[in-house]
Amino acid sequence: MLDDVDRRILRLLQADPAQPVPELASATGMTAARVTRRLDRLRADGVLMPSQAVIDWRALGFTVEVSLRVTLDKTVPRAFDDFLSAARQVRAVIEIQTFLGRVDVRLSLIARDLPDYQRIYREEILTLPHIADIEALMTVARLKYDESLPL
Template identity: 75%
Template structure:
């Protein structure tokens, strides 16, 4: 589906999403018009779905990251829907994943310090509906956090 030019352009965009078309074209060894057409085609095909800015939450004063593995009370018919709707409203939850298996949901949560985490956990997390079991894993280090694809 992708040719060499597409791969070069996508690699360049992954490394620097803010690059302009002329710079992309020069780095990819093509013309700006050709690269612009390719970008349009990649967007239309759904390969490129947008661009985003990554903010380092540590630079904003958040020092604690916790992964919460949650098992829901699945005897309740709306357990997933109710839980996910409520979890989305917790500002410190930066990621929500659902799973098949013993663990139903994983929340990634950030806090300014341990006291802030304890406040968030008691006041917001424990108030989320339909929790049957919860396990907290404190992040010590992120060894790999690259979202780039091997193109």
């Protein structure tokens, strides 16, 4: 599906996503038009996702990150759907993942400080429907965060 030129373009973009097409063309030894066609194809094939603004929430004063592992009451037929629908409405939740196994859902949430987290937990998380068990894991340090692929 990907040839060596595609991989090279993707590696260059991972290193510097804001790199303009003329620089990509120069680095790959191709014309800007050919690079543009390849980028368009990579986007059309779903390999290259649309650009988005990535905001560092720590720079905005959020100092607490918590991972909540939630087990749902599986005796309720719509427990998953009801829970996920309600969890999407909690503004502090920045990521929702579902799993197979004892833990059904992981919520990642951010808060300004511990009192803010406690308020969110009591007023918004504990009121979510069909929770059978919940475990909170507070992030102490992020040792590695890298979304680049080994191309």
